[in-house]
Amino acid sequence: MPELAEVEYFRQQWDPGIGGKIKLVECNPKARIYRENSAKEITEALTGATLRASFAQAKQMLFQFSGGRWLGLHLGMTGKLLCVAKQPERGKWDHFVLRQASRTLVFRDPRQFGLLRLHIGQEPPAWWTELPPAILSDAFTPDVMNAFLQRRAKSPLKAVLLMQERFPGIGNWMADEILWRAQLHPEIKSGKLTSEQKETLYRKVREVSADALCAIAGVGGELPADLNVNIPESWLFWHRWRDGGHCPKDDEALQRKAIGGRTSCWCPRCQRP
Structure with a gap:
């Protein structure tokens, strides 16, 4: 989607x-x-x-x-x-x-x-x-995000990132990319994050949103055969789809599992439980 x-x-x-x-x-x-x-x-x-x-x-x-x-x-x-x-x-x-x-x-x-x-x-x-504030808007603040995480304290973080009422526009691949960059396991409960982890998560949510807009929406011109042509190989994006895919950071074999009803991909070394 x-x-x-x-x-x-x-x-x-x-x-x-x-x-x-x-x-x-x-x-x-x-x-x-x-x-x-x-x-x-x-x-x-x-x-x-x-x-x-x-x-x-x-x-x-x-x-x-x-x-x-x-x-x-x-x-x-x-x-x-x-x-x-x-x-x-x-x-x-x-x-x-x-x-x-x-x-x-x-x-x-x-x-x-x-x-x-x-x-x-x-x-x-x-x-x-009445749509929720855009992630890159001034209204999407750390306090707003943290309050939502606390309300979903018992839910896996991956599932929470897919909730459109607070993370509008974030889908499956962006959520995996955010968690990988933040070095957070997708199954960690939202209420278990430390203050430092919350700060990192907030930065990475906005970072991935901005990077995706630049790489995909910023291409302009004629419709390319593949919208993702400008996404670098250094992102998790390309590797998460491949059978036998490996982490672009440390070459560790990636793991997959359905979390919150969606297939999730992560690096067991970068994103320890």
Whole structure:
């Protein structure tokens, strides 16, 4: 599932369309992405509107259109946004297409776990404004993080990092990367961290978020075949996926186990229980 940086990258793909009028909306009305608002509702609201701005927060996106129209978009597991200069036919998995005079904005989602949400009003929808503070914002402080850890004191730290109400945008690979850099075992209970470990965790949560945004969302240009091309080999990222993968720090064989319902990967030497 796309995480913080992937979502920001895909948000940028529709930015060339900002300032352009939507001449035609094409939908697959049977697609599951319309389970909150129908394809007809969205088509009627956006046809003739102008795309004004785009925003990303956690794993969600928001697009502002003229006339107080707002479109929320969640990529789900396989969703992606594309902007193409031509006017191609709508593809099999292109369940939502916005046609402008000189470009086409596409939402492609083979597995249809994504979601579109329409809001009409002068202000952004409540479900957007009530999202938790972004990890790189001033509102995400050590005190805020520590208080949340204490409320989840008996939960494994890996599971807590995946809780979107406090760590918005953090997914499986980012959580593993954070714990590996912080040298914390994924099964350690959140309430057992020392003050020093909490300080380290806070720094690494923000560090990995910033590094991921730079490496993935900062690539710009055309959509690459692999969004992760700029991630260095020195990260845990590449090694955690490989069979027989080894820690890039000390070459120790990596271990894997399901923690909090998600497969976790760690180095038994760097991250002792």
